[in-house]
Amino acid sequence: MTRQDDMLRTAKEVQLGNYAPAPFVLTHGLGRRVTDASGREYLDLSGGISVLSVGHSHPTLAAAIGEQAARLMHVSNIFYNDRAIELAEAICTRTPFDRVYFCNSGSEANESLLKLARRYHHDQGDEKRVEFVSTLNSFHGRTMGALSLTGQTKYHKGMEPLVQGVSFIDFNDLAALDAAVTDRTAAVIFEPVQAEGGIIVATEEFVHGARRICDERGALLFFDEIQTGYGRTGRFLAQEWFDAVPDACSLAKGIGGGFPLGAMAVTERLADGLPPGSHASTFGGNPLACAAGLAVLHIIDEEGLIENARTLGAYLAGRLTELDARLSSTAGTRGLGLLQGLVLADDVDPGATIAAVHAAGLLLTLAGGHVIRISPSLNVTQAELDEGLAILDAILADAPRKP
Numbered sequence: 001m002t003r004q005d006d007m008l009r010t011a012k013e014v015q016l017g018n019y020a021p022a023p024f025v026l027t028h029g030l031g032r033r034v035t036d037a038s039g040r041e042y043l044d045l046s047g048g049i050s051v052l053s054v055g056h057s058h059p060t061l062a063a064a065i066g067e068q069a070a071r072l073m074h075v076s077n078i079f080y081n082d083r084a085i086e087l088a089e090a091i092c093t094r095t096p097f098d099r100v101y102f103c104n105s106g107s108e109a110n111e112s113l114l115k116l117a118r119r120y121h122h123d124q125g126d127e128k129r130v131e132f133v134s135t136l137n138s139f140h141g142r143t144m145g146a147l148s149l150t151g152q153t154k155y156h157k158g159m160e161p162l163v164q165g166v167s168f169i170d171f172n173d174l175a176a177l178d179a180a181v182t183d184r185t186a187a188v189i190f191e192p193v194q195a196e197g198g199i200i201v202a203t204e205e206f207v208h209g210a211r212r213i214c215d216e217r218g219a220l221l222f223f224d225e226i227q228t229g230y231g232r233t234g235r236f237l238a239q240e241w242f243d244a245v246p247d248a249c250s251l252a253k254g255i256g257g258g259f260p261l262g263a264m265a266v267t268e269r270l271a272d273g274l275p276p277g278s279h280a281s282t283f284g285g286n287p288l289a290c291a292a293g294l295a296v297l298h299i300i301d302e303e304g305l306i307e308n309a310r311t312l313g314a315y316l317a318g319r320l321t322e323l324d325a326r327l328s329s330t331a332g333t334r335g336l337g338l339l340q341g342l343v344l345a346d347d348v349d350p351g352a353t354i355a356a357v358h359a360a361g362l363l364l365t366l367a368g369g370h371v372i373r374i375s376p377s378l379n380v381t382q383a384e385l386d387e388g389l390a391i392l393d394a395i396l397a398d399a400p401r402k403p
């Protein structure tokens with residue numbers, strides 16, 4: 001039995017079975033390359049599901065984490081720390097937001113939005129505003145509140161009762177949104193690009209209409225930019241493509257470049273929405289995570305990664321369109337910047353296809369069950385994209401069909 005086989009056997013014995021990982025154990029990574037316990041190298045164009053904004057173990061990020069670990073790793077939120085102040089300021093400088101709250105994950109950021117909305121309206125004397133409007137096919141996380149906002153029943157199975165007061169409308173259906181927002185609505189939340197749902201981009205009409213409806217009816221508008229933020233779509237935040245500003249947005253995934261970090265960024269209107277004692281997170285905003293966040297921003301600027309995401313995102317979209325036109329195993333492409341999806345045809349077996357991609361040495365993930373998601377590091381090169389697309393092309397030319 002090889003060392004890797006041994007580790008896979010142990011994993012099944014000691015790890016909870018809530019994941020179904022590919023059958024290899026990753027041990028090292030640099031840039032877009034990762035190595036498994038048998039020494040096999042893979043090209044990673046999954047970007048850790050939109051997390052690895054600057055690639056695996058970027059030397060500047062690794063050094064910043066090491067230096068900060070040696071200087072100050074954690075203080076409680078009873079005390080200020082320099083790194084959290086610097087990172088909050090950097091985020092406010094780059095976005096229309098005026099205050100930042102730090103946490104550790106996307107779900108936690110969305111929980112914070114839920115609590116912020118309820119507490120804000122409560123403190124405004126509008127105590128009946130406790131409900132939320134979300135979109136079908138959305139993904140907002142797995143904790144109870146975030147799960148309750150998630151518009152996919154498969155994730156709800158066996159987990160009810162969920163947080164009450166959430167209704168769902170079809171994504172991009174402005175008439176449905178118009179009908180759903182009432183004087184009981186605390187907030188409307190959606191992703192500018194539904195990512196886990198299969199890479200579906202919001203329409204301008206929907207985004208602008210949502211802003212107008214929320215303003216007219218006194219509801220808050222929230223964007224979940226956990227997967228789309230921090231340059232992923234070729235703008236610092238995806239909302240810039242729509243020229244729309246929500247009252248608050250959630251961030252996570254790419255903002256720590258692989259270090260656990262989440263955030264909720266709010267406009268001045270909500271600056272006092274969570275008064276002292278109303279919300280907290282032990283690790284939220286700790287100096288180590290915030291040093292990672294600062295290093296990620298530094299690398300994004302130094303290496304021109306937003307521009308790279310825009311340019312190579314357009315290149316990737318073009319290459320995928322070409323592939324799609326040629327192959328019978330695909331049924332369209334969609335995306336924004338370096339968050340792209342290639343839709344598999346109905347008769348193609350998505351699980352077997354992605355397993356074949358992994359076996360060929362390329363790391364990609366599925367979104368929405370039948371869409372191959374390509375969300376590489378923002379510092380991916382054209383040569384790496386070409387290399388990955390050649391592997392994908394060869395597999396899709398003879399894609400495994402459904403039994």
Ligand SMILES: Cc1ncc(COP(=O)(O)O)c(C=O)c1O
Pocket residue numbers: 105106107108110139140141142191195196224225226227252253
């Ligand atoms: C848009 C969106 N929101 C929220 C989450 C949940 O984030 P986390 O897994 O860090 O809790 C995800 C994760 O995939 C996501 O894509």
